[in-house]
Amino acid sequence: MIKHYQKIAVAIDFSKQSMKALDRAILVAKDNDATVQLINVIDTESFGSIAAYDLNYAEQLKEESMTKMDQLKNQVAAAGIPVVEVVIKEGSPKEILTELPGVELLICGATGNTNLEKMLIGSVAEKIVRSATCDIQLVR
Numbered sequence: 001m002i003k004h005y006q007k008i009a010v011a012i013d014f015s016k017q018s019m020k021a022l023d024r025a026i027l028v029a030k031d032n033d034a035t036v037q038l039i040n041v042i043d044t045e046s047f048g049s050i051a052a053y054d055l056n057y058a059e060q061l062k063e064e065s066m067t068k069m070d071q072l073k074n075q076v077a078a079a080g081i082p083v084v085e086v087v088i089k090e091g092s093p094k095e096i097l098t099e100l101p102g103v104e105l106l107i108c109g110a111t112g113n114t115n116l117e118k119m120l121i122g123s124v125a126e127k128i129v130r131s132a133t134c135d136i137q138l139v140r
Helices: 016-032 057-078 115-121 124-131
Strands: 007-011 035-043 084-091 105-109 135-139
Touching: 007 016, 016 035, 016 057, 016 105, 016 135, 035 057, 057 084, 105 124, 124 135
Parallel strands: 007 035, 007 105, 035 084, 105 135
Antiparallel strands: none
């Protein structure tokens, strides 16, 4: 039985893989007449001592992300998706992406911007697959 999705989220970190995930989300959303939620998580847990030097760093990243996310929102809308939401959160991507309220399908890249994190503490995609409460689709 194929599930009909009403709300599809796509994890965006602006990597090549997340752009492929966005393309897939558009296709799946069209097939399901679904809402697309673009979600970007500013990984403040990786900042470490940066915050001690510049308290505005997270806010600057958020503003830059909002500009890029607005462009992606327009791209998704131009592809024929009538309802597109943009969400930008601060915190741990591993935690935030596994707890998305109302989302029935999360589409994300199999790898993201940092391969170092994968070697040291395990990939975000792996954590999502193990812990998410919704269906997951990984894109290569």
